[in-house]
Amino acid sequence: MSKPKGGKILYRCTECGHAQSKWSGQCGGCGLWNSLVESVEERLPASSRHGGYAGSVAGPAQPVDLAKVETEEISRSTTGLSELDRVLGGGLVPGSAILIGGDPGIGKSTLLLQTLALTGNRFKALYVTGEESPQQVSLRARRLGLACEGVRLLAETSLERILGICSEEQPALLVVDSIQTIYSELLQSAPGSVAQVRECAAQLVRYAKQSGTSLFLVGHVTKEGALAGPRVLEHMVDTVLYFEGDSGQRYRVIRAFKNRFGAVNELGVFAMTETGLKEVRNPSAIFLSRYEEDMPGSVVTVMREGSRPLLVEVQALVDESHLAAPRRVALGLEGNRLAMLLAVLHRHGGVGILNQDVFTNLVGGLRMSETAGDLAVLFAVVSSYRDKPIPRDWIAFGELGLSGEIRPVPGGEERLREAAKQGFKHAVVPAKNTPRGSPEGLQVMAVKSLRDALDAL
Missing domain, CATH: 3.40.50.300 (P-loop containing nucleotide triphosphate hydrolases)
Incomplete structure (x- = not known):
């Protein structure tokens, strides 16, 4: 095994930074076990130890005025994909x-x-x-x-x-x-x-x-x-x-x-x-491969991944629980948020499912990292609980607050345009996301609270 040129091998602790020449199970600095990893330590010449670094050509760096730094347009090359x-x-x-x-x-x-x-x-x-x-x-x-x-x-x-x-x-x-x-x-x-x-x-x-x-x-x-x-x-x-x-x-x-x-x-x-x-x-068409007839517990929402609006189906299954603590299973969204939404549904929507198992899923294996799907999740839960399907040409999006209000989400008009492009006819959205002019063929229903949303549903 060749030795490093201009440097030496040391074993440095990943927690405290203590370095030693030989490996041991315990760090000699902080006493932690199995924290020493091998590293190459460069030997800097005397001229570069004070200002600059080994191999520097431009010499030591000096502070500059940020407003006077010249910027160049980044030239990009396409990958073909x-x-x-x-x-x-x-x-x-x-x-x-x-x-x-x-x-x-x-x-x-x-x-x-x-x-x-x-x-x-x-x-x-x-x-x-x-x-x-x-x-x-x-x-x-x-x-x-x-x-x-x-x-x-x-x-x-x-x-x-x-x-x-x-x-x-x-x-x-x-x-x-x-x-x-x-x-x-x-x-x-x-x-x-x-x-x-x-x-x-x-x-x-x-x-x-x-x-x-x-x-x-x-x-x-x-x-x-x-x-x-x-x-x-x-x-x-x-x-x-x-x-x-x-x-x-x-x-x-x-x-x-x-x-x-x-x-x-x-x-x-x-x-x-x-x-x-x-x-x-057109990924929205993939995640919308639904049944030909209306099914309870299914509703479509519009997610936003970066600059792209994406339509995805939210499914829910509500069934009577035989356990002391009913199950709350969330696939594709955070479990704690599902528990919070069910509590708001009970307190401000008047729908109590405390003795029911609730399972939610985002079709296609997607993950919902934003709050715009809150309204769609509750619509799917209520639809499954009451065994009444939501029409296939309906979409819903909006954030739900703890006091039962429906809060606006960013990119509302882009979401509505994407829904209209996919052939949807009715949209339940927050009141502050109501567009000045609805997309052609899409009827927008603005709601301010969870009660209003359930009445519209």
Whole structure:
């Protein structure tokens, strides 16, 4: 094992920062067990210890007036997939580092291989695979029918070797699949350990910033669904994407949880087919595959994911409970919020379901992170409790307050336009979201309180 040049290996505590030259089970500084991780400590020259850093060319930094800093328009390059461009904020930014995670078999490698195939004819692209052989990657490309002219492939796990080849190739787009398989010869720990993931990611991000290369890092996830490795991995990169969905289902959803070059709540929808991932331009039509006849406990609401309004079906099932404490099960929304909505329904709506089991679900595996679906959830609950279906051409959205008032939600007119485009005829909305002119063919019913909403229903 080669020794690091210009530095030494230390074992630093992740809690107190205490460093020691040898590993031990207990930290000598704070006494915590199993908190020491391997790290490479750079030795700075004497000239750079006071102002500046090792290898600095521009010299020590000086404070500047923020109002006088010149800004340049960010030049973006399209990936060829409009849904991915939407989540990234409009396309790839030179020098950006993007971390994408997801469950095994969800389609991360397929998505990036399609991106490389679509961009390989415009600029240099390098695909570094640490988990598959070149033959396996080639077989996947042929199975998907991808034309990969201009895409360079490298099967390597050594960080130093990868950076050396990148210096020779000078790619404009670099994909590393995955960061947990890359190791640095400066460290003695195994690939995938905290120290290896942190050091390799830091070196790759530094190379991307210096060379202007757009970098994609593929990350594994734990059984809890979080990205494997140190939390600092998400702080190093500019964008964190999560690829969600069930490997047994057809549709996949990609979300941005961090984006320094765009909005964070954007949503991209793909469909997995025999020829790879296909973009879904109208996701509302997917999540509205309802029965041909009216069914109790079902109502449609309009969510907003980033800049996109999305129609989704909310389902509820209310049944008599045989338990001392009735069950409250919420799939797709927060359980505590469901309990709060049921309490408001009892107190201000006069509908008591204290001895009933209540199950709610968002069709399609979506998650509702906003409060605009409160009214639709209660409509579905009341419909199931009274066994009376809500007409199929009705939608409802609005936030419910603890005093029973219906509060407005952002983007009301956009939500109504999306509902009218999908053929809905009646909409129950907060009074302050009433548009000046209703969309053609859509009757808007404005309500101020929960009582008014139930009367309109």
